Amino acid sequence: MAVWFITGAARGLGAEITRAALASGHSVVAAARDPRSVREAFPDAGAQLLPVALDVTDAGQVQAAVDAGVEAFGRIDVLVNNAGRGLLGAVEEASDAEVRAVYETNVFGLLSVTRAVLPLLRAQRSGHVVNLSSVGGFVSSPGWGIYTSTKFAVEGFSESMALELAPLGIGVTLVEPGYFRTDFLDSSSLHEAAVAIEDYAGGPAGAMRTTAEQVNHRQPGDPTKAGPAIVSVIDSGRAPLRLQLGxxxxxxxxxxxxxxxxxxxxxxxxxxxxxxxxxxxxxx
The missing domain is CATH 1.20.5 (Single alpha-helices involved in coiled-coils or other helix-helix interfaces)
Structure with missing residues (x-):
């Protein structure tokens, strides 16, 4: 069985991937801002689960979490970069600080975790990196320009990583979920641009703000199916570069x-x- 390192493991798709990995017999280093929430979510996992504290924007915490995983299980085989945050609003409405906050988590945080884990995978000459992108990493839409730009970035460097790491026996997969019934549209994950420009209110960007509220927890995708799908594809040894879900x-x-x-x-x-x-x- 493999050792999975999953960020944002306490809720949403991260929790479902964690659940599926545990059910498949894998050990999981489950990283979250509050590791207690991980243990509460999986009270019967026992020694198979290691909750670790992780804010992906904190380089010190990143290395400490990876070190703890290696100390507990001896290795890491699959890295799942799932932690992320959203920003809803027209591109012009987003402040510099709001844009930087999204990039710090979705791009720089993801890269920080990846740099901490890749030396282990390279030494093993095996492993897999799973980067959670989005349908928004392939096609953008009104109101999501800043958020999807972070996913476009993840798509770009993941394609390069796939080519760079293949000769070393390491695979890379981009997961592109559509709308799933997670808490992504809750305020805990999604932030709205503080400034709302009147000219956009009656257009597609303004309509998207309303739509996001209306569809929250009524999205078409079932997250309980997504977790097992991701784990089974990685376990197959034939994972594609892109995995579209929904x-x-x-x-x-x-x-x-x-x-x-x-x-x-x-x-x-x-x-x-x-x-x-x-x-x-x-x-x-």
Missing amino acids: SDCVASVEAKLVAVRTELDAWREVAASTDHDDVGAVAG
């Missing part, structure tokens, strides 16, 4: 692929009617 995610991805094809066709039309070599090169 029918709404698949539909959004397919729609964007159609849109990109339409854009390429438009460029070809431009290339056919212009003498500019650079445009022709772009259009193929």
Whole structure:
């Protein structure tokens, strides 16, 4: 059995991944801001579970949590970067401080944990890194521009990591969930831009603020199915680079692929009617 290190393990998808990993016989280093909440969530896990305190934006806590996991179980085989926070609002509405706070957790915090674990995986010449992205890491939408930009960043460096780590026997998978019935839309995870600009109120960004409130805990995806799906895919040894979860995610991805094809066709039309070599090169 493997040792899983899971961030944001006390609730949401993190808790469901933890539950599924334990049910599959794995040991889990379950990291959360309050480790007591982890033990309360899994009171019967016993020695199979190690709750550790972790704020991913605190480099000292990151290394301490990883060290504790190795001391308890001797190794780490699967890293699940699940901890994250959201920001809802039009791009212009988001302050510099609000943007930086989201990036500190979703991008820099994720990188900090990854840098702490990768030396162990490289020494073992085995392991897997699972980065929780989002359908928003593939296609953005009004009101989510800042949040999805963090997921676009995760997608970009995860693609590079997959190529860099494959020769060392380490896999990388991006999980792209659609809307699941977790507490992501609660105030504990989601923050709204403090400034609301009137010009956006009647448009799609303003409508998204209302929609987020209405769909909270009524999202189509069942998180109790997501955890086992993720664990089973990693356990299979054939995990893909991207794992899309939820029918709404698949539909959004397919729609964007159609849109990109339409854009390429438009460029070809431009290339056919212009003498500019650079445009022709772009259009193929």
